[in-house]
Amino acid sequence: MTSPGWRKCGLIYAVDERLPWARSHAQIPTVDVLDEQRLRIFFSSRDEANRSLITRMEVDARDPSRILGIQPEPILQLGAPGTFDDCGMMPSSVVDWQGVKYLYYIGWNVRNTVPYHNSVGLAVSEDGGRIYRRMFDGPVMERTAEEPHFCATTCVRIENGIWRNWYLSCTGWESIGGRMEPRYHLKYAESDDGIHWCREGRVAIDYAHPAEGGIVRASVRKDGALYRMWYSYRSHVDYRTNQAGSYRIGYAESGDGLAWTRMDDRAGITPSAAGWDSFMQAYPEVVDVGGRRYMFYNGNGFGQSGFGYAEWTGGVG
Numbered sequence: 001m002t003s004p005g006w007r008k009c010g011l012i013y014a015v016d017e018r019l020p021w022a023r024s025h026a027q028i029p030t031v032d033v034l035d036e037q038r039l040r041i042f043f044s045s046r047d048e049a050n051r052s053l054i055t056r057m058e059v060d061a062r063d064p065s066r067i068l069g070i071q072p073e074p075i076l077q078l079g080a081p082g083t084f085d086d087c088g089m090m091p092s093s094v095v096d097w098q099g100v101k102y103l104y105y106i107g108w109n110v111r112n113t114v115p116y117h118n119s120v121g122l123a124v125s126e127d128g129g130r131i132y133r134r135m136f137d138g139p140v141m142e143r144t145a146e147e148p149h150f151c152a153t154t155c156v157r158i159e160n161g162i163w164r165n166w167y168l169s170c171t172g173w174e175s176i177g178g179r180m181e182p183r184y185h186l187k188y189a190e191s192d193d194g195i196h197w198c199r200e201g202r203v204a205i206d207y208a209h210p211a212e213g214g215i216v217r218a219s220v221r222k223d224g225a226l227y228r229m230w231y232s233y234r235s236h237v238d239y240r241t242n243q244a245g246s247y248r249i250g251y252a253e254s255g256d257g258l259a260w261t262r263m264d265d266r267a268g269i270t271p272s273a274a275g276w277d278s279f280m281q282a283y284p285e286v287v288d289v290g291g292r293r294y295m296f297y298n299g300n301g302f303g304q305s306g307f308g309y310a311e312w313t314g315g316v317g
Contacts, residue, residue, distance in 0.1 A: 004314025014306030027303030
């Protein structure tokens with residue numbers, strides 16, 4: 001009998017002529033389950049100035065490789081000069097609450113002493129996801145006195161009226177080979193409204209060892225009393241050029257969503273021998289629909305090769 005794990009189903013999308021403004025990348029697939037037949041996938045691509053913008057597609061929930069349609073224009077334009085998202089945007093998490101869809105996204109600024117700064121913005125849709133608007137011109141999550149660098153990818157879930165958020169928190173920058181490189185892990189926050197977050201510095205997934213440099217993009221599912229999390233992790237050095245240190249998908253379990261045990265050897269998915277996800281696997285998004293569990297993820301080049309998916313073979317729930 002085959003052990004439970006992820007059955008890789010292949011590439012869904014890489015940048016093509018359907019997005020006239022997109023020149024490269026299809027990053028951070030973020031899924032809105034519309035019903036048992038349709039999934040809406042948000043992702044970001046880069047324009048000719050290397051600025052990321054968010055667009056979306058719909059796919060068949062029974063066969064996500066079947067693209068039903070792609071929106072050719074970004075869902076939002078860049079922020080006004082000087083705001084947190086004036087240099088780029090990437091999707092991160094989408095939730096439904098009281099008839100409103102909340103799309104959390106990463107805002108990008110170009111910096112001087114370090115290459116970039118990230119924070120978290122919020123766009124909302126009150127018409128079922130047809131049109132999104134910024135809820136605020138500023139971020140809903142930014143660096144703080146206790147977290148002085150930046151925050152980015154979020155995984156937001158609503159449980160018993162509490163908004164729970166597993167998010168990326170940068171712990172510092174270091175010059176490596178003449179290039180400033182960040183280190184970041186995953187922390188946890190809560191909110192009563194999805195806007196104002198209580199951040200007490202609680203670490204969800206910490207560095208496994210000093211050579212680990214990045215833990216990013218949590219995706220949390222609850223199976224009965226057990227919380228499961230998938231995420232991606234990388235080395236602190238040479239992760240762009242050394243396949244062994246590049247992004248891999250990790251896995252952790254928890255009884256309460258607060259204290260987690262890393263079990264990366266049980267992630268159930270590894271890079272392919274060749275092809276679009278042979279060097280890197282990053283930014284997983286795990287969703288359940290129609291009795292199936294899918295993982296959407298990026299491949300080589302931080303999404304330069306596009307995104308694809310895998311299906312869980314061990315049953316759901």
